[in-house]
Amino acid sequence: MSDTIYQFDAILNNGKTINFKDYEGKVLLIVNTASKCGFTPQYDGLQSLHQQFATQGLEVLGFPCDQFGHQEPGADAEIQEFCSLNFNVKFPLFKKIEVNGSNAAPIYKYLKEEAPGVMGSKSVKWNFTKFLVNKQGKVTKRYASTTKPAEMTKDIEKLLAE
Incomplete structure (x- = not known):
């Protein structure tokens, strides 16, 4: 098993499968998102980062998830519409996934293993x-x-400059 993110695939909310090898040479910001969360206004900031750095090689990737307080109840098309209408989101949104538990998406199992949270x-x-x-x-x-x-x-700029 490779020790990079390029071993994974994920499905966009339009049904198209993306191989993460397509992102080789780019800096990725991967976020689990929700439409009815107190942090939902962060879509604005994520879109700003996308606009500011996409031409320099940043890809913001949103993974809707309904595992926290049932704050992403909608279907994939509804999530896309909500993000487009309310936050003018232009970065890719993937199909709704689970990020924890036995049904966690493989990419999230990898991310959590590589970058554990507080106290491991x-x-x-x-x-x-x-x-x-x-x-x-x-x-x-x-x-x-x-x-x-x-x-x-600053962290994004540093990685883009490497």
């Missing part, structure tokens, strides 16, 4: 937990839900 916790604590991945496909950092996207700018 392997679980994702809440919506809008963020993982930063460098151009070589290695997870470099995990950010809590409370970390605003703008607070990650």
Whole structure:
């Protein structure tokens, strides 16, 4: 098993399968999202990072998840519409997944293993937990839900410059 993120596939909310090898050489910001969460306004900040850094090689990837307080109840098409209408989201959104438990998406099992949380916790604590991945496909950092996207700018710029 490879020790990079490039071993994984994920399905976009339009049904298209994406192989993470397609993102080789890019910096990735992977976020589990929800439409009815107190942190949902972070979509604005994530979209801002996408606009600011996409041409330099940043990909923001949203993974809707309904495991925390049933805050992502909608179907994939509803989630896409909500994000487009309310936050003008242009970065890719994937099919709704689970990030914890036995049905966790393989990519999330990998992210949690590579970047454990506080005190070595392997679980994702809440919506809008963020993982930063460098151009070589290695997870470099995990950010809590409370970390605003703008607070990650320096870390993103550093990885983009490498």
